[in-house]
Amino acid sequence: MLRLLIADDHEVVRKGLVKVITEALQDIKVDEARNGTEAMSKILKSGYDLVVLDVKMPGKSGLDTLKEIKYLRPKLPVLILSMHPEGQFAVRAIRGGASGYLTKECAGDELVLAIKKALNGERYISGSLAEILAEDLDSDSEKPLHQVLSDREYQVMLMIASGKTVGGIAKELCLSVKTISSYRSNILLKTRMKNNSEITHYAIKNLLVE
Numbered sequence: 001m002l003r004l005l006i007a008d009d010h011e012v013v014r015k016g017l018v019k020v021i022t023e024a025l026q027d028i029k030v031d032e033a034r035n036g037t038e039a040m041s042k043i044l045k046s047g048y049d050l051v052v053l054d055v056k057m058p059g060k061s062g063l064d065t066l067k068e069i070k071y072l073r074p075k076l077p078v079l080i081l082s083m084h085p086e087g088q089f090a091v092r093a094i095r096g097g098a099s100g101y102l103t104k105e106c107a108g109d110e111l112v113l114a115i116k117k118a119l120n121g122e123r124y125i126s127g128s129l130a131e132i133l134a135e136d137l138d139s140d141s142e143k144p145l146h147q148v149l150s151d152r153e154y155q156v157m158l159m160i161a162s163g164k165t166v167g168g169i170a171k172e173l174c175l176s177v178k179t180i181s182s183y184r185s186n187i188l189l190k191t192r193m194k195n196n197s198e199i200t201h202y203a204i205k206n207l208l209v210e
Contacts, residue, residue: 002028002119003047007039007065008054008081013104017052017081020108021115036060040068048076050118055082055089056155058174063092063151070097077118081111090129092151100124144206145191153190156183160196161203 018030033039055062080093080101090101099118114124170180203209
């Protein structure tokens with residue numbers, strides 16, 4: 001029997017994914033985790049065949065969890081499922097070793113197809129994501145400023161660009177205000193920007209936020 005783990009902080013989303021997967025695939029058991037920390041604890045204790053991670057979870061993010069999985073369980077396939085458009089996190093996820101990146105708006109059959117491919121050792125790349133990856137490769141010589149940021153710094157940058165305060169970001173990510181302030185300082189330093197307004201302008205100009 002195949003064993004899958006779904007990590008998402010929204011119970012309704014987890015239950016919906018479990019229903020779609022178990023109805024489409026036979027001889028499969030799906031476990032659940034509420035966040036990255038719980039997911040890693042279960043992964044280290046159990047032999048899963050595949051993990052599905054949400055990008056945005058409190059505390060340890062999906063990308064942070066992906067890195068940890070690939071370090072400790074390099075052969076374990078991981079699919080990233082996110083509410084964010086592919087252009088925001090997909091390239092980072094694929095480069096981090098993910099077997100695929102899907103938005104939560106995708107149809108159930110697309111998710112099942114991605115799971116089947118990942119279980120067979122293949123990557124699931126949608127047509128739109130293939131174009132984004134191709135553009136990313138073509139622009140390797142002239143990387144945009146946000147590519148110099150770590151995954152967490154990039155996440156914080158998008159949240160700042162969305163109008164969230166340092167305190168609000170800290171609460172949402174379950175981190176201290178001091179930690180978020182440090183991330184903000186690193187973002188400004190690495191991108192040579194001066195304030196939140198410039199961060200917002202840059203993110204909108206580069207289609208990183210709506």
